[in-house]
Amino acid sequence: MRLRDLLADTAAPVRPLLDLPAARRVSEDPRLLDRGGWLGRADVEMVLHLDAWLRRLSVRLAL
Numbered sequence: 001m002r003l004r005d006l007l008a009d010t011a012a013p014v015r016p017l018l019d020l021p022a023a024r025r026v027s028e029d030p031r032l033l034d035r036g037g038w039l040g041r042a043d044v045e046m047v048l049h050l051d052a053w054l055r056r057l058s059v060r061l062a063l
Contacts, residue, residue: 003027007024013059
């Protein structure tokens with residue numbers, strides 16, 4: 001699962017924006033995404049796309 005790979009990457013630019021415990025729960029139990037249709041995956045897809053965008057633009061967040 002791409003989310004699991006992203007969570008394993010400590011240099012992922014999106015990590016500071018994530019609720020890491022919640023993201024880990026979803027990566028360990030994908031059934032948590034089943035909230036009805038495509039909407040269940042929208043949050044994870046948004047995180048993956050945001051990470052890709054941050055990487056493409058070489059953005060680093062200073063928190």
